[in-house]
Amino acid sequence: MRARCAGMLAFIVLSWTGEVLGAPVVNEFVGRPAAGEGEWIEIANAGSAPLSLAGWSIRDATGRGHRLPPGTGVEPGGFLVLAARPESLRVRYHLPDSIAVVSPEGWPVLNDHDAGPGLPADVIVLADLAGATRDSVAYFETWLSPSPGRSLERVDPGAPGDRPASWGWSLDPSGATPGRGNSLSGGGTAGDLVWMGPAEVSPRRDSGVFHYQLPGPGLLGIRLLDANGREVAVLQEPEESPARGRWVWGPGLAGPSRPGLYLLCLRWEGREGRVRRCRPVWVEP
Amino acid sequence: MGRAVSRAGILAGGTLAIAMAAGAEAGAPEKSADIGVDRGAWAACDRLDVEHGFPAAGGLWFETGLRSWEALPEAVEARLGAGIEPRRGAGVRAVWSTLTIGEGETLRDAEIGGVLRVGGGRVEVDLADTRFAGRSLRRARARALVVLDRHWIAGATVDVIPEATNWAPEVVPEVRGRGGPWLLAATIHEHLELAVGLEPRPGFTALVRYQGGAPTAGVVLCLGALQFQAEASDHPYLGRTAKVRLRWGGAR
Numbered sequence: 001m002r003a004r005c006a007g008m009l010a011f012i013v014l015s016w017t018g019e020v021l022g023a024p025v026v027n028e029f030v031g032r033p034a035a036g037e038g039e040w041i042e043i044a045n046a047g048s049a050p051l052s053l054a055g056w057s058i059r060d061a062t063g064r065g066h067r068l069p070p071g072t073g074v075e076p077g078g079f080l081v082l083a084a085r086p087e088s089l090r091v092r093y094h095l096p097d098s099i100a101v102v103s104p105e106g107w108p109v110l111n112d113h114d115a116g117p118g119l120p121a122d123v124i125v126l127a128d129l130a131g132a133t134r135d136s137v138a139y140f141e142t143w144l145s146p147s148p149g150r151s152l153e154r155v156d157p158g159a160p161g162d163r164p165a166s167w168g169w170s171l172d173p174s175g176a177t178p179g180r181g182n183s184l185s186g187g188g189t190a191g192d193l194v195w196m197g198p199a200e201v202s203p204r205r206d207s208g209v210f211h212y213q214l215p216g217p218g219l220l221g222i223r224l225l226d227a228n229g230r231e232v233a234v235l236q237e238p239e240e241s242p243a244r245g246r247w248v249w250g251p252g253l254a255g256p257s258r259p260g261l262y263l264l265c266l267r268w269e270g271r272e273g274r275v276r277r278c279r280p281v282w283v284e285p
Numbered sequence: 286m287g288r289a290v291s292r293a294g295i296l297a298g299g300t301l302a303i304a305m306a307a308g309a310e311a312g313a314p315e316k317s318a319d320i321g322v323d324r325g326a327w328a329a330c331d332r333l334d335v336e337h338g339f340p341a342a343g344g345l346w347f348e349t350g351l352r353s354w355e356a357l358p359e360a361v362e363a364r365l366g367a368g369i370e371p372r373r374g375a376g377v378r379a380v381w382s383t384l385t386i387g388e389g390e391t392l393r394d395a396e397i398g399g400v401l402r403v404g405g406g407r408v409e410v411d412l413a414d415t416r417f418a419g420r421s422l423r424r425a426r427a428r429a430l431v432v433l434d435r436h437w438i439a440g441a442t443v444d445v446i447p448e449a450t451n452w453a454p455e456v457v458p459e460v461r462g463r464g465g466p467w468l469l470a471a472t473i474h475e476h477l478e479l480a481v482g483l484e485p486r487p488g489f490t491a492l493v494r495y496q497g498g499a500p501t502a503g504v505v506l507c508l509g510a511l512q513f514q515a516e517a518s519d520h521p522y523l524g525r526t527a528k529v530r531l532r533w534g535g536a537r
Contacts, residue, residue, distance in 0.1 A: 113419075114419075141419060142418065142419075146390045146418075199390060199417075199418040200418055200420060223522050225497065225522060225523065226497075227352075227362070227384075228336065228496060228497055229496065229497025229498065229499055229518070229520045229522070229523050229526070230474060230475070230496070230497040230498075231475075231497065231498060257449075257451065257452045257453075258446055258449050258452040258455070259422055259446065259448065259449055259452075260415065260422055260446075261384075261392055261415065261417050263354075263356075263357070263522075263523070265356055265522035265523065266522075267521060267522050276355065276356040276521075276522055276523065276524045277356050278354065278356040278357050278522065278523060279357070280357070280360070280384070280386055280390070280392065280417070282417050282418055282420050284420075285449070285451065285452070
């Protein structure tokens, strides 16, 4: 109780002085929202001290800053949700009042189509009072889930934001985890079968990160097939895997020699039985 | 694995070839080498190949088809095609297919081509464009088939992707044959793929195929100008798969 009071006091003091401690990161966002949801960005405080974000700003590739309102802050290990439509977000995800959802002055509309060949769809920049970038992520169209409303989660607040391997689609059944820990950060929890990742992979140039959730721990094998079931590459021989995890298809692994659409398939066998799941992936060798 | 499959395939193919020869000896005389007649080895080119089969030559044809995979629970591939394939000379064909995936993505593939039936052979050249998730890919495919004798047809398919500079064109040889009620198809992708059909009565063919590491079973029903083809398999990774095709037209 005493520690909590001390934390609150520190938060009030820091809010008043505008001093900043800790490490704020862009932790999750929806750049392709569901109907009526509106875009949102979650900021996580990965540091050990309360953080005042009053007067900070969020901006996109246009460079125009959108200032956060006075009193905005986030406690250590906590989350702050910036939303274009706070009320609809609260209703959709049943967010209690204890989770801070604020609306900046205006909203940096997030693009979901690449600005051009080799150019990201958009950039999310968190800037401090002086306008200096404290964290940023430049994301590409293929990083976003084609399912509207499914968020892009940072696998870990400490993961570098500019790497595709640091991001993945939310595994949460609701499609996102605003105001709480990311689904990709948790481990070992069994549940519905999930096999998600980018729609396009260039394994020789960059890593594609795929996330899975299985009925339980067991043997997991991964193959690349054509639509007729012909085996194109053995990407992982069956090996013991946890119920939830991520698999990275990078330069060290085999791949097809011709571009095109393939089926990236997993086969899992465990105490609970056997499951098979594929997802179509456009592969650029 | 691939070596084991190939050995099994060669053994099965040899056994079947002997059976076919015996069947042909005992059966009635056939005009199987005739161009445009959907009997003889040409039937093996169509009924054992739901992917790239073609109608018996003789005029206008339409076809539609669906395919699904257990491991892609919300995905369905739909196919629509039409063409004119005369008994001799040149024809045209066009096929449009879409693969709708549950997460909202759709693959679209358009294919147009020409067909030439001349002498004892058939040549098909197709140009195709595939689009998915903002990407597109053009490809060309040529397939040539030559009648070797009254029982056998041999040929090859060549796939070319102009944009894939580091990829050599893929050549897939094939041989197809018929003896009595038996149909045989063998194609060599990376591994040998075999299909065997049995037509116990005109208009009904049962088939089994070994492709992609999984056995497939199917039937082909021909009712006048209408042909219905269905296949099903249980693949180690794709799970249960099903494919149906309905075609009208061509010569019967």
